[in-house]
Each structure stands twice: as structure tokens, then as C-alpha cells.
Amino acid sequence: MAGGGGRPLRALNVAEKPSVAKAVSGILSKNPSSGGLRVREGRSRYNKIFEFNYAIQNQQFQMSFTSVTGHLMELEFEDRYRKWHSCDPVDLYHAPVRKHVPQDKSDIEKTLEEEARKCQWLILWLDCDREGENIAFEVVEACLRTNRNLNIWRARFSALIDREIHDAVQHLVRPNQLFADAVDVRQEIDLRIGASFTRFQTMLLKDAFVLDFATEERNVILSYGPCQFPTLGFVVERFWEIQSHEPEEFWTINCTHNSEEGTATFSWMRGHLFDYTCATIIYEMCVLEPNATVTNVRNQEKPRYPPHPLSTIELEKRASRYFRMSSEQTMKVAEDLYQAGFISYPRTETDSFSVRTDLHTIVQEQQGHPTWGSYAQRLLDPEAGLWRNPSSGGHDDKAHPPIHPTKFSAGESGWSQDHHKVYELVVRHFLACVSQPAIGAVTTVDIDIAGEQFSASGTVILAKNYLDVYRFETWGGSMIPTYNYGQQFTPTTLTLDSGVTRPPPLLSEADLLSCMDNAGIGTDATMHDHIKKLLDRFYATKDSNMRFSPTKLGEALVKGYDDMGYELWKPNLRAMMESDMKAVSMGTKRKSEVLDSCLQQMKACFVDARLNKEKLFEAMDVFFERSNRANGNEQQAIGEVVRKCGLCQESDMVLRKKPDGNFMVGCLGYPQCRNVVWLPGSVSEATVTTTICSTCSPGPVYMIQFKFRRLEIPPNYNVDHLGCIGGCDDTLRQLVEICGTGSRTTSSVPGRGQGHTSSSSSAQQSNYRDQGAWQTASSAWQTASGSHPSQSSRGRSARSQRAGGAPDGESSIPCTSCGASCNLRTANTEANKGRKFYSCQAQGCSFFVWEDNINSGGTAARGGGGRSASTTSRRGGRGRGSRGGGRTNDVAFVSATGEPISGRCFVCGEPGHFSNVCPCRGR
DNA sequence: GCAAGGTC
Structure with missing residues (x-):
């Protein structure tokens, strides 16, 4: 490589950051022949220059080792295009761009120019990833300016350990232009898309609406970026999912048994059923034959493994979960700890340790800690048997090891609480990684009551192992009494309980990081920046539970x-873009080809978005008032008061016409209160009258004079209608069922409107409690329009099976819902005594059908096909009392055994002892 | 005044 001995050459070495320059210099200058490590100032106070002698392939070198701080250059538009009003934003798709060194980096650039002039070789020690390769070429450009004859080399290393570093410098390679090209592509696309859309939507919307969050001091920017917007998208999408959730009632049977040893809680193997009739039939059978028989007792040892070594994202997620610390704060603190030498480099994707890492030494350093020191000692004691080589999470960025402690500390005087917490997490996580898994004894007991299976389990920890040091995780601790196979007992309680399906929670910071990680949004070093940007731009807020909701602005832009x-x-x-960048870095696509095609597509998209800017206005109209500064004449009326809001009980509900012509009655307390009643889409005019509804309470509820579009309502309805939104108005309800509402229904993703239509979030649930009629109306409409595919397909399959004629007299038939087997059983209820029915044996399947309905082909078999029956019964008043086949609504049941069994009456829901008829008599 | 990516 070099030309043998002789006069020493001079080599300029450049690392991506000062700490690496220092660390590599330290390693390479350990040999006495280095002449020792000298350090001198460069022009930048942060980027020192280290000097020592070193031999590469037997050629002596005088090494100068300095650094940059990340990218030396930035991409920007040429001056003519820099000012926001200097050009049409669409011009930014082909405006000339240039790379330049920003002011705060010019001293580093000068150092490079000066040092390069004195050297023959340039050795690039940038991080070994695409960005690092791009920075390498930025360094090359600066150095070549003063020395065209430089011999340029790249050192490839993945960890700051001696062997790796010596190996890298002895086997230098050339820098990889393709990797750098990929980053050039990303930079240019990000800049052009980001700048064009940001200027466009900021200038379009900022002054057109009254943005109530805007303050004088702060210039409002409605930014768009290829990372920040998808991050916002995750937040909005979850929010919409919650809004559009339709609570569905389900039923489950629970059983408990008290013995001298304690209480066992058995859960139903079917989980829960949505079919009320089916659940009550089965429940009745259990209550009438309540003897439980133990069918299986299993004892198993189960390990619980410690976490993988710590990557950046895991550190952020865990700090958020354990300490409620924001990812941004976590990274700030981690950076401090890294700078002070207490932990390793905190920006890493790697979650497995190299075999060369000296894990024992790291543990040894922690032996003196007052809290976890004794655990570290146990780890190192071979007789304790606690040590285990860490697992591999399967990720390796080839640049940095997993985050681990690098220096012992029992706490420094300058540390904040957060410093203590993050250091403790890093240390405990590391100690956990090199520990044996916890071992638990899991006991599972299965029982049978009247042919139904129930199961209870308990876990006892046999060996805590890593859990001793990883205080953030807990496990087990639930005991159950001893049971033996074949043992029989009478349950202490046997209850039929109802529940309601819940919407998913808002996204936590950990959830959001996972979404971004899975979708490849941002890098481990930037994800927290994108999250923070959402907050800075007023696109999202974070509540006290660290969960994210979109703001009006965020939701409006996405909508x-x-x-x-x-x-x-x-x-x-x-x-x-990521896959195109990969193709460029692999050489399978050319840089110019990817740039041209991507920018062409994005430009077309931009032009189209601008043509459809009305959609943005309409979305903003839903949430904001128009400003007088622009389009003042389009400002909407506040609306007339219809009634006091029954949900927040503070603000008024007012009638509003949306820009798309549809009507709604919404709460003025928005966004704190999101109560809204959507009106039929066929309304052409609506005016609040002074007439007060005589039936709806709490009043006054002012009636509304409606005019409907003739062609959009059935012939038997009048176009003029004096209606009430309080819940008493059947005509209005029917028209909602028939015509739908003015909320969005076409998109696959439900928007704000649809969420309200389908009555979802907990807030709206309480709303509908005093507007019961609306709930019935909207859920019926949802069902009629087939919003539950599983439901309608189940119904269809059940009907077709019956039409084909099920074989008569057999004891089992195939389940038309799930394909498993349905057994013939006999009802024991007073009302249906002796009546036979088939019920699916599969866990979680609620299919059930009366035998006589199969034989007759009668329509009453709607009880089969699961959910449709429960939907029907809910329409008839929360399902209670309208039982199988529609035959019975007159009596509850009587226990045939005479045993005093506790439970809830399946008709009225009251607890009681069912040796007697429930006092409600089934009504 | 705009992006995302480095890092101080």
C-alpha cells in the first residue's frame, strides 16, 4: 500500500465527532513507538487535533487526527429562491440547490483545509453508515480544495476497541461513492418536498383562519416533512380509530371457588360471546347443573427471559414507560452521560454484544455500588450460576455497541434526578442482560360445569434471577389452591357478566416510537426530534399519561x-424513498434516475394538492373560524342554540352548516367537549325555531324546522318537518337510517364525522345516554349498511346452511360460522324446557341455532349466526329479556338442584341466589 | 420562516 520504510509521510485523519478522534488516537498511540499522544487546538474549540506516530503496512506516518461534528455541509436553495415569496413553491422542484458550509461550521472547514495542505494522505474515520459515507465526501471536498494530490482512504470500524481499530487502519479501503449518493438523493428530496409543501400550506392557511394557539411572538409555520407528517399520521389514525369505535356488548360466564387455601377464579374457555341468547342458554345450563369437575391439572416451569441488550429506541421506550420521561429528554440526558464517559454511545441500533466485548469487566466495575453492587458480585461468582451470555436482538448497525455503562458511578453531585434514572436504567439493563432468566411455576386447573370448560391459573416465582436487579419488571405472584384430577366441587359464585368492547388507547410515546421504527420513519438518532416537532408545531399534544392526541390543526391537515x-x-x-435509497447505495439504480422519478411524482402530487386546496379549506373549516384577514366574507355564522350540551353541561349545542352543505348540531365547548349530533344528509335547510319540545329533557330543547331534498327521501316523507334532536323524533331517526348523515362515510379511514355518527368514544357514550334514540338510530343504520362484514357474512352462511337442510336427528352438525362441530343440547329453562338446540363447541365461537328452526327452515333461527341476534335484541332495549327464539320474556329460571348458587339474573342483571325465581320474574 | 440528517 505505502512504499515501505523511508521518510515518514503525513496523514490527516478525520472522525465524525471529537470523542471518536480522541478515542481512536488514544488506541493508535498506545505503542511506545508512537512518540506519545500530543494534542493541540484547531480553529474550532470543540475539535482538537491529536498527533502521534504510527506505521501503516510498515510505512511510518506522522498522524494528525481531528474531527468534524456530523455533517459539514447543508443543502439549500440558491439565493434567488430562499425568500418565501421569491418564487412559486412549485418552482422548488427544480430550483438550483447547492451544498454549502454553514457559518457555525466554517472554522472546522478551515482546520481541514489547513491540515490537508500539509499531508499526503487523508484517512476518513466517519461512522460506517450511509450518512457517515456522505460526510466523508464532504470532508474530501474541503481537503481537496487545498491539496489536489491527497491519497484518500477510508477506515472501516464498528467499535472503539483496540483490535478493531488497528485492523481498520491496516486494511484501509476507498470511500464508497454509492453510499454517499444515496444520502444526496435523500437530502434533495427532503428539501424540495419539505420546502414546497411547507411554504404552500403555511401561506395558504395561516392567515385564512383564526388559529387560536398562535401567539404574537411566534411565527406560525404549518410545516410538512416526509418524517414529521407520517408521525402525525400515526397519532391521528389512532385518534380516529378511537372515535369510530362502536362499543359492542358481550357476555361471559365467570366462576369462583373458595376453599381453605384461598379463592380460585375460573374464566370461561369460550372467552366472551356477543350473542346474549346463546350466553344465557349456556349459563342457565351451568346453573342448573353446577357441579364442577376438575378435568386437568398442569404444572409447568416457565422461564421469563431478560431483555436484549439496549438500543436507542428501547432506551427511549423504557425510560418513557418506567419514568414517564420524554424521548427527547432521555436522549438529552443520555448524551450528557455519554459525554461525561459514564455510558457508551447512546445512538445505536445494535442490540447484541460483539463476542469481543469484555462483559465481565463492565460488571466488575459495578461491584462497589451501594444498591446493585452485591448483585454484580453474585453475577461474577461462578458458584452462584447467575451469569448467562446475553441474547442477541438481531440488529447490528456495525457502528456502535449496545448502550452499556462505561464508567462506575454511585451518583455524581451535578446529576439531576433524570441523570440518576437513565444511568440506573442503563446499568440495571446491562446487568439483567447477562443474567439467567427468571423461572416461574405455572399451575393451570381446568374444570367442567355442565359441559362448559373453565380454567384458572396461578404463577409462583421459583427463581427471580435477573428480576432481582431489573426492578422495572414484575411477574407472577398469583397463587391458586390445590386441585386434583377428578375432584368435584360446587362453585361459590357463577355469574353471567356483561362487558362492552373498548376502543384502543391513545398512542403512548413508546407506541409511537414502535410505529415509527416499524415503518422506517426517521433514524434512531432523529425519532425523538420528529415527535418533538409535532408538539412544537401545535400538531399534537401529550397528556399527563404521556399519550398523544392530535390538535385541531393536526387533525385538519391530515383530514x-x-x-x-x-x-x-x-x-x-x-x-x-428508503427502498430507492437502498437501490442507489447498492448500485442497482442511478442517483439521477431516482431523483428525477421521485421529484416528478412529488411535483405532480403537489400540483394536484394545490388544485384541490378546497379540501384543505373544508377540513380547516370543521375546526377553525375563518379569519377576517382573508376570505372574510366566507366566515361562518356561529349558529343558533338548540339546547344545553348534556355531555359537558357547560356549553350550548348550536346548529351549524358545514361548507359541504351538511348540517350538524355541535357543542360550543369543542374541542374540550366533542359532543355532536349529525343530521340527515338529505337536509337542504334547517332553522332553529322558538318552539320547545314538550317531551325531551333536560330542556329546553328548541325544535328545528327542516327542509329535505325531495329526491333524497322516500315518497312517504314530507319535505318540510318540524323536528327535534332530543331523541323523541322518529322521523328524523328514520331519515338518518335511510339517508345517512353529513359526516364522512366514504373513506376507509373514519374521520371526525364518522366517529360521531357511529357513537364511539366514552365521551359520546355518555352523550347518548340522554339521547338514547340516536344511539339506536345510528347503530341500526350502521348495521343496515353492512359496517360489520363479519356479522353479515355470518348471517348469510347460517341461512344458506339451513336452506340446504341440515340432517335431522343427528347429534352434531358442522358449525356454519367457524366450521367446528356443533353438539345437540337440550334447554332446561322453564320457558324453553326440552327444546333442543345446537351450540358450537369451539372456544370463542358463539354460533347457536334452535333445532326446530333448522328443521322448519323458519326465520326465527336468527338466534344462530351469533352477533345478529344480539344486535336485534339490543334494538329492543339493551337485549335484556328478548331471549332465544323470541318465545320467552315472562319468567326467570329456577335452579333444579335447589343449591343456593350466587349469580346475576340474566334478565334484570341483579345479583341473587337462584334457588328462587328472581324477583324480577323475567321482566 | 421550510426538510432530515449528522452532532456540540
Whole structure:
């Protein structure tokens, strides 16, 4: 490589950051022949220059080792295009761009120019990833300016350990232009898309609406970026999911048994059923034959493994979960600890340790800690048997090891609480990684009551092992009494309990990081920045539980683009760019080819978005008042008061006409209160009258004079109608069922409107409690329009099976819902005594059908097909009392055994002893 | 005044 001995050459070495320059210099200068490590100032106070002698392939070198701080250069538009009003934003798709060194990096650039002039070789020690390769070429450009004859080399290393570093410098390679090209592509696309959309939507919307969050001091920017927008998309999408959730009632049977040893709680193996009739039939059978028989007792040892070594994202997620610390704060603190030498480099994707890492030494350093020192000692004691080589999480960025402690500390005087917490997490996580898994004894007891299976389990920890040091995790601790196979007992309680399906929770910071990680949004070093940007831009807020909700602004922007049919707020665009970048770095696609095609597509998208800017206006109209500064004449009326809001009980509900012509009655307390009643889509005019509804309470509820579009309502309805939104108005309810509402229904992703239509969030549930009629109306409409595919297909399959004629007299038939087997059983209830029915044996399947309905082909077999029966019964008043086949609504049941069994009456829901008829008599 | 990516 070099030309043998002789006069020493001079080599300029450049690392990505000062700490690496120092660390590598330290390693390479350990040999006495280095002449020792000298350090001198460069022009930048942060980037020192280290000097020592070193031999590469037997050629002597005088080494100068300095650093940059990340990218030396930035991409920007040429001056003519820099000012926001200097050009049409669409011009930014082909405006000339240039790379330049920003002011705060010019001293580093000068150092490089000066040092390069004195050297023959340039050795690049940038991080071994695509960004590092790009920075390498930025360094090369600066150095070549003063020395065209430099011999340019790249050192490839993945960890700051002696062997690796010596190996890298002895086997230098050339820098990889393709890797750098991929980053150039990303930079240019990000800049052009980001700048064009940001300028466009900021200038379009900022002054057109009254943005109540805006303050004088702060210039409002409605930014768009290929990472920040998909991040916002995750937040909005979950929010919409919650809004559109339709609570569905389900039923489950629970059994408990008290013995001298304690209480066992058995859960039903079927889980829960949505079919009320089916659940009550089975429940009745259990109550009438309540003897439980133990059918299986299993004792198993189960390990619980410690976590993988710690990557950046895991550190952020766990700090958020354990300490409620934001990812941004976590990274700030971790950076401090890294700078002070207490932990390793905190930006790493790697979650497995190299075999060369000296794990024992790291543990040894922690032996003196007052809290976890004794655990570290046990780990090192071979007789304790606690040590276990860490697992591999399967990720390796080839640049940095997993985050681990690098220096012992029992706490420094300058540390904040957060410093203590993050250091403790890093240390405990590391100690946990090199520990044996916890071992638990899991006991599972299965019982049979009247042919139904129930199961209870308990876990006792046999050996805590890593859990001793990893105080953030807990496990087990539930005991159950001893049971033997074949043992029989009478349950202490046997209850039929109802529940309601819940919407998913808002996204936590850990959830959001996972979404971004899975979709490839951002890098481990930037994810927390994108999250923070959402907060800075007023696109999202974080509540006291560290969960994210979109703001009106965030939701409006996403809704606007969604209404245009663009998925700009979804991660697909970034994923596409990422795969193109990969192709460029592999050499399978040319840089110019990817740039041209991507920018062409994005430009077309931009032009189209601008043509459809009305969609953005409409979306903003839902949430904001128009400003007088622009389009003042389009400002909407506040609306007339219809009634006091029954949900927040503070603000008024007012009638409003949306820009798309549809009507709604919404709470003025929005966004704190999101109560809204959507009116039929066929309304052409609506005016609040002074007439007060005589039936709805709490009043006054002012009636509304409606005019409907003739062609959009059935012939037997009048176009003029004096209606009430309080819940008493059947005509209005029927028209909602028939015509739908003015809320969004076409998109696959439910928007704010649809969420309200389908009565979802907990807030709306309480709303509908005093507007019961609306709940019935909207759920019926949802069902009629087939919003539950599983439901309608189940119904269809059940009917077709019956039409084909099930064989008569057999004791089992195939389940038309899930395909498993349905056994013939006999009802024991007073009302249906002796009547036979088939019920599916599969766990979780609620299919059930009366035998006589199969034989007759009668329509009453709607009880089969699961959910449709429960939907029907709910319409008839919360399902209670309208039982199988519609035959009975007159009596409850009587226990045939005479045993005093506790439970809840399946008709009225009251607890009681069912040796007697329930006092409600089934009504 | 705009992006995302480095890092101080």
C-alpha cells in the first residue's frame, strides 16, 4: 500500500465527532513507538487535533487526527429562491440547490483545509453508515480544495476497541461513492418536498383562519416533512380509530371457588360471546347443573427471559414507560452521560454484544455500588450460576455497541434526578442482560360445569434471577389452591357478566416510537426530534399519561390531504424513498434516475394538492373560524342554540352548516367537549325555531324546522318537518337510517364525522345516554349498511346452511360460522324446557341455532349466526329479556338442584341466589 | 420562516 520504510509521510485523519478522534488516537498511540499522544487546538474549540506516530503496512506516518461534528455541509436553495415569496413553491422542484458550509461550521472547514495542505494522505474515520459515507465526501471536498494530490482512504470500524481499530487502519479501503449518493438523493428530496409543501400550506392557511394557539411572538409555520407528517399520521389514525369505535356488548360466564387455601377464579374457555341468547342458554345450563369437575391439572416451569441488550429506541421506550420521561429528554440526558464517559454511545441500533466485548469487566466495575453492587458480585461468582451470555436482538448497525455503562458511578453531585434514572436504567439493563432468566411455576386447573370448560391459573416465582436487579419488571405472584384430577366441587359464585368492547388507547410515546421504527420513519438518532416537532408545531399534544392526541390543526391537515385521496400522511412515501435509497447505495439504480422519478411524482402530487386546496379549506373549516384577514366574507355564522350540551353541561349545542352543505348540531365547548349530533344528509335547510319540545329533557330543547331534498327521501316523507334532536323524533331517526348523515362515510379511514355518527368514544357514550334514540338510530343504520362484514357474512352462511337442510336427528352438525362441530343440547329453562338446540363447541365461537328452526327452515333461527341476534335484541332495549327464539320474556329460571348458587339474573342483571325465581320474574 | 440528517 505505502512504499515501505523511508521518510515518514503525513496523514490527516478525520472522525465524525471529537470523542471518536480522541478515542481512536488514544488506541493508535498506545505503542511506545508512537512518540506519545500530543494534542493541540484547531480553529474550532470543540475539535482538537491529536498527533502521534504510527506505521501503516510498515510505512511510518506522522498522524494528525481531528474531527468534524456530523455533517459539514447543508443543502439549500440558491439565493434567488430562499425568500418565501421569491418564487412559486412549485418552482422548488427544480430550483438550483447547492451544498454549502454553514457559518457555525466554517472554522472546522478551515482546520481541514489547513491540515490537508500539509499531508499526503487523508484517512476518513466517519461512522460506517450511509450518512457517515456522505460526510466523508464532504470532508474530501474541503481537503481537496487545498491539496489536489491527497491519497484518500477510508477506515472501516464498528467499535472503539483496540483490535478493531488497528485492523481498520491496516486494511484501509476507498470511500464508497454509492453510499454517499444515496444520502444526496435523500437530502434533495427532503428539501424540495419539505420546502414546497411547507411554504404552500403555511401561506395558504395561516392567515385564512383564526388559529387560536398562535401567539404574537411566534411565527406560525404549518410545516410538512416526509418524517414529521407520517408521525402525525400515526397519532391521528389512532385518534380516529378511537372515535369510530362502536362499543359492542358481550357476555361471559365467570366462576369462583373458595376453599381453605384461598379463592380460585375460573374464566370461561369460550372467552366472551356477543350473542346474549346463546350466553344465557349456556349459563342457565351451568346453573342448573353446577357441579364442577376438575378435568386437568398442569404444572409447568416457565422461564421469563431478560431483555436484549439496549438500543436507542428501547432506551427511549423504557425510560418513557418506567419514568414517564420524554424521548427527547432521555436522549438529552443520555448524551450528557455519554459525554461525561459514564455510558457508551447512546445512538445505536445494535442490540447484541460483539463476542469481543469484555462483559465481565463492565460488571466488575459495578461491584462497589451501594444498591446493585452485591448483585454484580453474585453475577461474577461462578458458584452462584447467575451469569448467562446475553441474547442477541438481531440488529447490528456495525457502528456502535449496545448502550452499556462505561464508567462506575454511585451518583455524581451535578446529576439531576433524570441523570440518576437513565444511568440506573442503563446499568440495571446491562446487568439483567447477562443474567439467567427468571423461572416461574405455572399451575393451570381446568374444570367442567355442565359441559362448559373453565380454567384458572396461578404463577409462583421459583427463581427471580435477573428480576432481582431489573426492578422495572414484575411477574407472577398469583397463587391458586390445590386441585386434583377428578375432584368435584360446587362453585361459590357463577355469574353471567356483561362487558362492552373498548376502543384502543391513545398512542403512548413508546407506541409511537414502535410505529415509527416499524415503518422506517426517521433514524434512531432523529425519532425523538420528529415527535418533538409535532408538539412544537401545535400538531399534537401529550397528556399527563404521556399519550398523544392530535390538535385541531393536526387533525385538519391530515383530514384535508386524506380527503384529497393522498396518503402524504402515511409512511408509504418514506418507505418508497428508503427502498430507492437502498437501490442507489447498492448500485442497482442511478442517483439521477431516482431523483428525477421521485421529484416528478412529488411535483405532480403537489400540483394536484394545490388544485384541490378546497379540501384543505373544508377540513380547516370543521375546526377553525375563518379569519377576517382573508376570505372574510366566507366566515361562518356561529349558529343558533338548540339546547344545553348534556355531555359537558357547560356549553350550548348550536346548529351549524358545514361548507359541504351538511348540517350538524355541535357543542360550543369543542374541542374540550366533542359532543355532536349529525343530521340527515338529505337536509337542504334547517332553522332553529322558538318552539320547545314538550317531551325531551333536560330542556329546553328548541325544535328545528327542516327542509329535505325531495329526491333524497322516500315518497312517504314530507319535505318540510318540524323536528327535534332530543331523541323523541322518529322521523328524523328514520331519515338518518335511510339517508345517512353529513359526516364522512366514504373513506376507509373514519374521520371526525364518522366517529360521531357511529357513537364511539366514552365521551359520546355518555352523550347518548340522554339521547338514547340516536344511539339506536345510528347503530341500526350502521348495521343496515353492512359496517360489520363479519356479522353479515355470518348471517348469510347460517341461512344458506339451513336452506340446504341440515340432517335431522343427528347429534352434531358442522358449525356454519367457524366450521367446528356443533353438539345437540337440550334447554332446561322453564320457558324453553326440552327444546333442543345446537351450540358450537369451539372456544370463542358463539354460533347457536334452535333445532326446530333448522328443521322448519323458519326465520326465527336468527338466534344462530351469533352477533345478529344480539344486535336485534339490543334494538329492543339493551337485549335484556328478548331471549332465544323470541318465545320467552315472562319468567326467570329456577335452579333444579335447589343449591343456593350466587349469580346475576340474566334478565334484570341483579345479583341473587337462584334457588328462587328472581324477583324480577323475567321482566 | 421550510426538510432530515449528522452532532456540540
